[in-house]
Amino acid sequence: MSLPVTLAVLGAALLHACWNALLKSSTDKELDTVAISVGAGLVGAAVGAWLPFPAAQSWPWLAASALVHIGYFALLAGAYHYGELTYAYPIMRGGGPVVVALCGSMVFGEALGPMQSAGIALVCAGIMSFAYGRHDRRATFFALANALVIAAYTLIDAKGARASGSPVAYAMWFFAANAVAIYVYAGVRRGAAVPRYLMKSWPRIFIGAVFTTGSYAVALWAMTRAPVALVAVLRETAVIFGALLGALFLGEKMTRRRLVATGAVMAGLAALRL
Secondary structure: OOHHHHHHHHHHHHHHHHHHHHHHOOOOHHHHHHHHHHHHHHHHHHHHOOOOOOOHHHHHHHHHHHHHHHHHHHHHHHHHHHOOHHHHHHHHHHHHHHHHHHHHHHHHOOOOOHHHHHHHHHHHHHHHHOOOOOOOHHHHHHHHHHHHHHHHHHHHHHHHHHHHOOHHHHHHHHHHHHHHHHHHHHHHHHOOHHHHHHHHOHHHHHHHHHHHHHHHHHHHHHHOOOOHHHHHHHHOOHHHHHHHHHHHHOOOOOOHHHHHHHHHHHHHHHHOOO
């Protein structure tokens, strides 16, 4: 993985941690997921209109990803309702790459060497160790379930981005399609509360939208320049940023164990020859 791609993915990880911290701080996490999704959809449509339209071969993947993301946002809201950012976030983001790494060779035919495999193991071990300890079982359930969903949409979007001929355009139109799907889903559940919340939450919509679209577009672009498993794992260093944001702005503790876990993640990055 080249240095420019590495730095881009690390920047995407920081953006991802920022919008998750924004969601965790919300008083209504379900409606905030809708707000962030709708904002991202507006940004996606505005930017996507100026880009080459994704190739037709990628449209089924785009539609599948939009549907899968309904589950992602529903589980995300549940995980943050019952658990801290520094607990739920590492499980969700750490569990996904493990599944992606195991499936990547079958789906994409990408063979990882011993050093890369060791790096993946170190990063995943460090990430998962963030979550060690006693916590609400419901938070654990939502987070573990979402890890599987994250793995699913990572593989779906990697296929779609590679088939699209324009990964950034694919990402932008994904956000537009996802916004429609999430809005309809939330409308069935919450009715008129959805548009009322959107009307009064436009600053959060804008900030969350920029963080979300920027993070995911960069990640998809990177998947066209480097092995999917490596990009997926490197992106999950967002848990380090998430732990720092949780400690600095949400009053969550950065313990000695979490510092050791951070060191394990850094050692894994070194093993990936960054």
